[in-house]
Amino acid sequence: MKTHRVKNLMVPLEEYATVNENASLFEAVFELERIQAKFDPARYRHRAVLVIDDQGHVVGKVSQLDILRSLEPKYDEIQQRREQYRSGFTRQFLKSLLDNYDLWQKPMDDICKKAVQRKIKDFMYTPSEGEFVNENASLDEAIHQLVMGQQQSLLVVRKDEIVGILRLTDVFAAVTDAIKQCPI
16 A cells, blocks of 8 residues: 555544534534535545534544434433444334334424534544554554444544544545555
8 A cells, every 4th residue: 555654544633624512513514514615525525523622622523423313312312222232223123213212203393493402512422542543553553443443433643632533434445546556
């Protein structure tokens, strides 16, 4: 592979969508759209927003799935048992959750109100230790972390500061480019 270090594939923090932890879902949606409009159209679009505190430190992230999940507060009840459900669902089971928890009864009717009222800090995801990778780490190490942690991205650090994000899509593109270069 041409690029062997994380720092050569990462998206620098300043090129990624960020919002303050006190921002609303409404603000996060617009920031994601704003930053995507500026991003290189040849690359995959961003799928998350990084959450920063008042000092500018990354404290969490919010994915597209987190945003959708936040629009139905009753998912919080189900979320507590989330780990039990990761092995796969039948359609019948999923439908029973929808009915039993009375989910999405007014799916789009209240969307504007929910988007303004929901604060990012109330549903953001706080990354665990295994979701950080050093900017000088090898791509091999990063791939191992992505695979073993089943992550869509890793936060890239320099010393104790987050300086970027390494996205699975960019790593996958680098790997497939290297495969295409193989002499057969």
